[in-house]
Structures are given as structure tokens and as C-alpha cells.
Amino acid sequence: MGSDDSQRRHSKLLSLIVVGAALLGASASPGQAQSPNGAPAASLPQAPEPQGTAIISGSVTDTQQAIIPGAKVTLEDVATKVTRTIESDSTGAFRFESIAPGQYVVHVAAVNFAPWKIRDVIVLHEGENFAMPVVELGVEEINTTVNAITQEDLAEQQITAEMHQRILGVLPNFYVIYEPHAAPLTRKQKFKLAARVSTDPLTFMTTGITAGIETAQGGFSDYGEGVPGYLKRYGAAYGDRLSSTMLGAALFPSLLHQDPRYFYRGHGRIVTRALYAISTTVICKGDNGKWQPNVSNVAGNLGAAFISSTYYPRDQRHSVQVTVDNTLIGVATGAIGTLFQEFLLKHVTHGVPPKPLP
Template identity: 45%
Template sequence: MASLMAWALLSSQTARAIAQQTASAATQTPITTVQLPVQLPEEPHSTGHLSGTITDIDGAVIIDARITLTGTTTPPRTTLSDNTGTFSFTAAPAGEFKLAITAAGFAPAIRSATLHPGEQLELPPIKLPVATNTDVQVTVSQHDVAQEEMHEEEQQRLLGVLPNFFVAYDWRAPPLSSKQKFELAWKTMIDPSSFVVSGAVAGVEQWQNDFSGYGRGAQGYGKRYGAAFADGAIDNLLGGAVLPTLFHQDPRYFYKGTGTIRSRAAYAIAAAVICKGDNGRWQPNYSGVGGEFAAGAISNIYYPATDRNGAGLTIENGFLGVVGDVVNNLLEEFVFRKITTNTKHQGTANP
């Protein structure tokens, strides 16, 4: 009986130990969970590539044009066209967009389109017209340019002494205003060399006893001197200012300086009777020829009575004046240019 109870107790303890070991093993063993991957649907691209070229209306590329992209991104994006006129925006958000294009000297432009996801969009060439606004201000007038040209001409002297003011070595010289014509004539009249030349002419006439009605001695020389100075002054005033203003003509000789000797000589001779108008066109030299004959007519007032023959003196002095202009023009074309100081221009075109 005792043996039977001991066996039952042993069996009960053994069963309890096995149960505890089983429970402990169950508690310590981890449970592994296997999670299968889930395939999500791919999202479409949300950006694209945008590019183009900026040119003028003739197709020439425009460098450094400023292109601003708006509508698809915040804040706006800006880029400049390169040396081939092209521009691009990478990773530009898809959707409707606007491009604002500006470039110096050109009118601004705006382009709009739609960029689709993943699209490589190349826009047609964007052509900018030349700006037509009034941002450019003209600060130098034609009068100012003519004034500067006249000041340069007033520095021109033969051998650095005798005035050579009525010669334009710049073929593109603008026309003189009425005030400028009178100023040029006045400065020629009162130049010290004019008084010296008149004295030399009077001396020759005194020596040859020309215009004998003036007499001899200091009194005769004084009258001859006054007449010689009056001839030059009246010719300068009428032919260089009064008549050119009335007829709107340029009193200057425009130096040619190019072509054959024959063509230059023909031009110099013709310039005595043909001149450039204030409108830039060639026309009969009414002011130059008229000035010579008008000066001849006025000379009847102060020449000796014995030498006044009315129309005869007028015509004679007028023709002599025109011939003198021909000779002077030939000298201007072939000689005086080489000995004139302070010239800044060459002949720039053929007439």
C-alpha cells in the first residue's frame, strides 16, 4: 500500500514537471510572422522639361534675354538665353504655364502653353520685335552738330595764317543755320588777314595807278584800301550769308578729294555755279553767282566816277568774281588742302 502511494506521488510530480517544461518552452519560443509585399500602382511623373529659343523678327538669336516662368511653380523661376539664344527649365512642374520674355532694345512678349507630366516640350522660336517706344532720347540736334563743324572750320588756316573757313572737309557736314552763315561770314570779314590782304591789293593798285580817280599819295591809297576791303566784305556778306539764307543754300566748298584729276577739276569748276542746298541736294548756285554780281553793282557807289560805267562795271566785276571762284575752288581741291592746318576730316564721298 505504501509502495502504491509512493508511485502515484512520483507519477504526479513527473507529470507536473513535464507540464511546466512544456509551458516554459512554449513561452520562450518566438512566433515568426511573414508579411507579403504589397505592389502599389505607379504614380505618373509630375514634372517635365521646357525649352525654346529667343530670336528677333529676322531670326537672329538674342543673347541674355530674360525668361520668367510662372503658373506652374511658386515662386516664379527665371533664366537667361545663352549665346545661341536658347533657354531651358528642367524639372518644371506640369500644368499650364506662362513665359514672360524681355530683352534690351526689344518689345516684351508673353507665351503660354501646357506642360504634360514627363513631357520634353520645345517651344517654337519666340521672335521679339524691336522696341518702338521713346526710351531713346536724342541729345544732340543737327544745329549742335553743325555748330561743332563750324567751330572746326573756323580753325582752318592756310599755312596757319590765312583763313580758310568756307571749306567743308567732311562731306556729311550738316547745313548751317542762318545765324551760323552770318557768323562764319562775319568772322571772315574781321579776321586780321582780311585787313592785310586788302592793304596788299590797294598797294598793287596804287603802284599801277589803277582807278586813277582815287589820286596818288596817302589819300589815294586810303581810298583804294577802303574799296578793296569793301569788295571783300560785301562779297563775303552777300555770297556767304544773305543770299544763302534767302535761297537756303550752303555757301561752303565741299572738298571732294577722290577720283581722277580730271573728275576733281570738273567738280571744282562746276562748284562755282552749282552748290549744295540746305536740303542736301545739288542746285544752281544762285547765292554765289548772285553775290558776285550784286557786289559788282554795289561797287559803282564807291569807285571813282571815271571808272563807273554802270552795267559794264557790274558785269565785269561779276564775271571776274565767278572766275575768281573757279580758281579758288581748283586751289582748294589740289593745293590748299595740303597747306591747311587744323583740319580734322578728309573727303568722305563723291558728289
């Protein structure tokens, strides 16, 4: 009995060992990793292994045939949209292997180059070795924002250049434009140019010379002599210039939309140029680019003449008829100035802008 019980115990123990071994074998089947506590670890997603024997190869250069290493080349399966990406090597070459039969497109991208995509779908068959044409990448398009220059900006550039024009490098010659198709001035720019002329140091200097000559000759005797008389003459002379400039070159041109500048012609026969220069005292270019009666010039001279009657000595003031006559004479005298501008002063004016290229 004792031996039989011992054998039965041994048989049961052996059976338990066999069953336990079987269970352990089932729980640790191949392909399942075990975590330290015995539980199976979660499997990580793996990219599908390439299946097939086809090959696609090629090389990447720029449009000058210089190799481009490090370009990212992507192979895309048209049907499944699955992609594979590699980089071109130091020689610009790339090679996809173990490709399954199917339809594919290739994309290429590189830093500082425009992206590239093959135009035609590649149809691969089993075992095919497809050699792509050389991929030539163009330079990446540079997107820049270009701020178009406005008419006002252009006019500002032009009057800035004009304010550097000086006869013999000294006397202001700001009211001559050598660009035949100059941009029209805004109201602000017309007053800006008039103020610049009126406050130029040479304007004050030449006014002082005029007042000095009048004092020396005893003109406008009611003003008296000495420094007080000189200062009164200086004020009257400067008042004439200021009112004439502000009215004829700023106020009326702004109200009437006319350009107060002399547009230099510089070509054609002498007679044609002379007639043009003289005519600009009675015609001018409007802000719309068309020629029209120069009302601004005439009205400016006339207005300045009437204003001057408020500060000249009483016995030196003129009647309305004389004022009008003097205004017309002043307009005629202006024609002499435009003739000088057309034929002489450009050649002795410093700061004239260079002729623009055609």
C-alpha cells in the same frame, strides 16, 4: 463658546486666504505679463515661428562667379505672401531652415546689382533639402539721359572746325568743308561764318597790302596820294570783300537755302575731280542736300559789283554791261580757286579735321 467662536473665526480667515490665493492665481496665469500696477501688459506682435523641416540653401555670385556677401535673400510663400529675409554670408551662401511644406519663390537683391527672382516656383515637401542653382546677379542697369545731337549742333561743330583751317597756318580757309555729308547751316550760322571771315586779322592785313599796291601804282588816281589816298583805297578794297562775302555767302544763301561752302571731293580720277571743282561755281549744294544752280554766287558777285559803283571814282565806274561782264569773269576766276582747293590747298592747310573712322 469662546473656543467655538475662535475656531469659526480661524475657519473664515482660512477660507478667505484660499479664495484670495485662487483669484491671484487666475489673474496671473502663464503667458500674461504683469505691469507694475498689476494690470496685464499688452502683448507685442511676434513673427510666426517657422514650422516644418524643409530647407532651402544656395549661394549668390555675379556673372563672373565672384561671391557677393550681404545680398538680401527673401523667401516668399506663394499662398500666404508671408516673407522671410536673410543675408548671404561672407562666402555668398544662404540657408533657410524649418520651412513648412508649400510653394515658394526666392528674390535676391544686392547693392549695384540688378534684382533677381527665381523663374519657377519651388514646391517643398516635408523634410526636403532643396539646393538652389547658383544665383548670378547682373550689373545694375544704368539709366542715363542721352541728349541727341541736333543738325544745328552738328553744323556748329563743323563750322567751328572750319574756322581753324588756315593755309600755311596763316591765311583763312574757312569756306571749305571736308565732310561730304556735312549738316546744313542755319541762317544764323551762315552770317556767323561770313562775319568771321570779314573780321579776321588776315583779311584786314591782305586788304591793306592790296591798297598799298594800288597806292604805289597810282591806281584809282582820283583817290589821291599819301595816307588819305591809301585809306580811300583801303576802304574800297575792303568794301568789295565785305559786300561780296555778305551777299554771296550769307544773304543770298539764306534767302535761297543754299550752302556757300566748297565741298571737297578728294577722290576719283583727276578729270572727274577737275570738272567737279569747276562746276561748283555754277552749282552748289542746297540745304536739302541736293545740288542746284548756284544762284547765290552769281547774284552775290553781281550785287557786290553794283554796290562798288557807289564808292569808286566816277571815271572808274563801269556801265551795267561792263559790270555784268566783270561779274562773269569773276565767276570764271572762282573756278581757278576751286581747282586749287581740290588739288593743292588741302595739303598746305593747317587745322583740317582728321578723316572720320568708317
